[in-house]
Structure formats: structure tokens, C-alpha cells
Amino acid sequence: MRYISTRGEAPELAFEDVLLAGLASDGGLYAPVSYPGLARGDIASLAGLPYAEASARIIAPFLGEAFDGAELRALTQCAYSSFRHSAIAPLTQIADNLFVLELFHGPTLAFKDVAMQLLGRMMDAVLARRDLRATIVGATSGDTGAAAIEAFAGLDRVDVFILYPHERVSDVQRRQMTTVEAANIHTIALRGSFDDAQSILKSLFRDARFRESVGLAGVNSINWARVVAQTAYYFTSAVALGAPHREVSFAVPTGNFGDVLAGYVAERMGLPVGKLVIGTNSNDILARTLASGRYELRGVTPTQSPSMDIQISSNFERLLFDVYGRDAAQIRGLMGALDQSKGFTVAPAPLEAIRAEFEASAAYEADTTEEIARTYRETGYILDPHAATGVHAARKRLAIDPATPIVSLATAHPAKFPDAVERAIGKRPPLPEHLAHILDARERFTVLDNDAGKVAAFISERARAARATV
């Protein structure tokens, strides 16, 4: 399996190199040359398998020579042994044909662990094989950072720098990142939004000298390995509900578009998917784009679902690449317009292709609070505010098509957002025991201006110092 950049001006790579490269050198995102197919029989045979085994079967066709079957099974088994639920990603029914897929049983209580626990082990294996060190830089709106820190803390071959928007993540999210004592972890509170952090991250990747000098690697969903690992739970949940013999729809709380893109990849691989429903919060750029065809930045609004406070949904570029017939020149044009004039218009045919598979719906602040309250009132189930945007969107889809089951992705544990939950249902979900200590542990972070040069200088200096002590 080979990978090409959505912007067509970076070298074609194998999986192992894509894993370390993160963003392509031309600023694009790597995508497989073609999507491997899973036959109906292979999909049906996933039923009843342990999650680690099912995910190894789904991920394997993307890896080429990088890991053989036995190595991959060992990696998935080890990755998912850190989860606190034996099913890894269990389904719970909350209404007729409405199911919640709990993706928050990993160590940091968010769906990011599902991919990150595997990615961390894959990267470590490849770095060891090549006798390399890497500097991982990640941008987070709260959850990716904690998951990356958990996956890489204490590893000898990596230094991890996480940029999060200063004062715009929940207390629990911040403490999960800032209370980790490992010397290879560096948390940066950026005076800006997640979009600012991600744009600095991308500029670092485009700076060939910086990239080389620190051995830059990325763990955001711009890294294809993240998307592939997330594809697995679309298969396992759909199969549990009767796929491939029936269609299943999905509602996905969306920010950077990595999670819902994984659902799209599952569909490309042969999973019969009804609709992929994008749930947004007030940062509703994707809902506006699907409605009007105009992708237009309007600045980030802070909400009670802060991990989705994103306007530049990076992985949307991978979808555009496909619906524009993989014409990299067109993608360069769209992304150039986004840089220069903060928007672009999706042409009619690609827009129709998107609408054929996706729909989008925004939950504004009152909708989110009402959805948490309603679900609790009707079922006793507590949604976190991100999952609530998904369920809100899922109910709209069910109103149109009540016959197709819909799986709504619960991307975070409610205890990560106790204020939002308390506002809706009058009680605060307690933090699971294994995280209780973060509430009064010492915090360690550096506040930096929203300035790529200052961030690059900080990272270079710390990475150099870390290498000098090895």
C-alpha cells in the first residue's frame, strides 16, 4: 500500500514513512493510493471477535510491509489491554434504533485513546527498528494532547510537545496534560485557539529545516495511522447491529473531521453505511458548508464542548481530494483560497457527492444542554457535551429515517466535563478512581504567545537539551 499527498507535490510513501511523517512536505495530507476492500464474508466474520483481533484484521490491508500479522496482533492486544471495559468500545441502546458507542474507556477517557494507544506502540516500534529519535508536536483542543501524553510519557525515543489553547479546555482536560511528571513531556498553553495551534503545527511541518533538525513527527489525525485505527470501531459496531446484512448510519461529534472521515473510509472499504451524520457545536462551519457549499471561517466560539471548538477541519481536505476526483491541483487551489481569503466554495458535483454520503447538523449551546438533560431524563444515561451533539444530530436523522439503526459516537466520558453535565442534570459525574489524583497534583506548563517563531524556538531549545542528556 502506497500513500500520496492530497496536494500532489510530496513524495509517495509507504505506511511506515507516513506514520513518522505526519503531514506531507507540501502541506497536504497523506491518503492511500486506493482503499482496500473487505469482502462481505470478511466483514460478517468480524462478529463476536475480541476488539483487538477485529481491529487487526481491519487495519492490516493499510500497513503494507510495516508489520506482519503476528506483530500487528501483538500491538493491538497490548494497546487495548489498557482499556477499562472488556468490549473496548461497547454499544448501549438509548432509544428505538438509537445506540451510543462508548469510545471513552481508554486511559484518558476520550475516543483518542483508541487510536493513540496503538499509534504510540507502532511509532515506538518503527523508531526502535530505525534507531531514531523523534520530536512529536501535537495541537489539541483538549483530548488528543492527553491521549498523546499518556501514550508517549517516559519513552526514551520521543520528546512530546503539546500545544493547547490557553484557558479554553476544561480543568480536567488541562490537568490530564499538565500533571504528568515525565521529563519527555512539554505542555504549551498557547494564547490563541485550537485553530491557531494547528496552524502553527502545520507551519512547523512545512519548515524543512526545523522538521529535519528536530526529527518532527505528528500524532494529530493529520497522521493517516490515526484515521485507520479509528476505522475499526465503525466495523465492530455495525457488525454488532447486523452489518453487512443491513445498513447502519453513524452520528459523529465533529471538529477536525478525523473521526467521521474514519467512518467514510470504512464505507469505502465496503461497510454498508446509511448516512454519516456530522454533529457540530456552535462552530458550525461543516453544517454551513453542507447546506450552502461555502466553506467559510468565522472565528472560533468557545463552547461547553471545547474539543470541537474548531473551524479548520483538517481532514475535510482528504474528503475533498476524493470528491474532486483526486485532482491535487484543485485541492491546492481550494487550500490556497482558504489561506488567503478564509474560505472557498465547493463546486456543485463534489458537493453533491458529499451530500450523498454525509449530512450535518449543529447543536447550539441550549440544544446540547437539553440533549444531556433529555437523555438522562428518559434513560438515566449521562452523555458528555460532545456526545450530546452527536445524539442531537442522530435524533434528526431518525426523524427522517426511523428504520435504519444509527450509532452515535460517545467520544468522551462525562466526568471530563462536569460543569456542562451539572448544568444539564444537576449533578457532577465523579472522575474514575485512576484519575482522581490529578485534581490536586502539581501542574507544569509554559504559556506562549500565538507566534510560530516563538513556539519553534521553544521546541528546538527543549528538544536539543533533551537530546544532549541522552
Ligand SMILES: Cc1ncc(COP(=O)(O)O)c(C=O)c1O
Ligand atoms: C470529545 C471529542 N469529541 C469530538 C471530537 C471531534 O473529533 P474530530 O476532530 O475527529 O472530528 C473531539 C476532538 O477531536 C473530541 O475530543
Ligand SMILES: N[C@@H](CCOP(=O)(O)O)C(=O)O
Ligand atoms: N478535538 C481534538 C482536536 C485535534 O484533533 P485530532 O483528532 O486531529 O488530533 C483534541 O481534543 O485535541
